[in-house]
Amino acid sequence: MFPSMLSRSGCLRVTRVLQSYLDGEIDPETSAIVAQHLEECRKCGLEASTYRTIKTAIAQVGDEAASVDRAAVERLRHFADDLADPPTPGRSQA
Numbered sequence: 451m452f453p454s455m456l457s458r459s460g461c462l463r464v465t466r467v468l469q470s471y472l473d474g475e476i477d478p479e480t481s482a483i484v485a486q487h488l489e490e491c492r493k494c495g496l497e498a499s500t501y502r503t504i505k506t507a508i509a510q511v512g513d514e515a516a517s518v519d520r521a522a523v524e525r526l527r528h529f530a531d532d533l534a535d536p537p538t539p540g541r542s543q544a
């Protein structure tokens with residue numbers, strides 16, 4: 451998605467593309483950078499693990515129950531959004 455933003459490994463950048471990474475929607479080069487960061491960074495590795503757990507659960511329970519789990523996924527997305535893009539005043543200058 452934003453390979454140019456991933457020139458250096460960093461939690462914020464990794465968090466930004468983590469969902470796309472797990473969905474296989476980013477290019478191999480970016481994917482490799484994310485994978486390396488997940489191995490080095492316990493926090494992001496744990497977050498990726500949580501995403502995978504939820505995605506696996508949804509895949510196993512089917513569409514009907516997935517509508518319930520989707521709420522948990524949305525909470526997790528908001529959590530990731532806060533990490534990647536903290537709602538602090540003046541961030542528009544960044």
Ligand SMILES: [Zn+2]
Nearest residue numbers: 460461491494
């Ligand atoms: Zn990290």
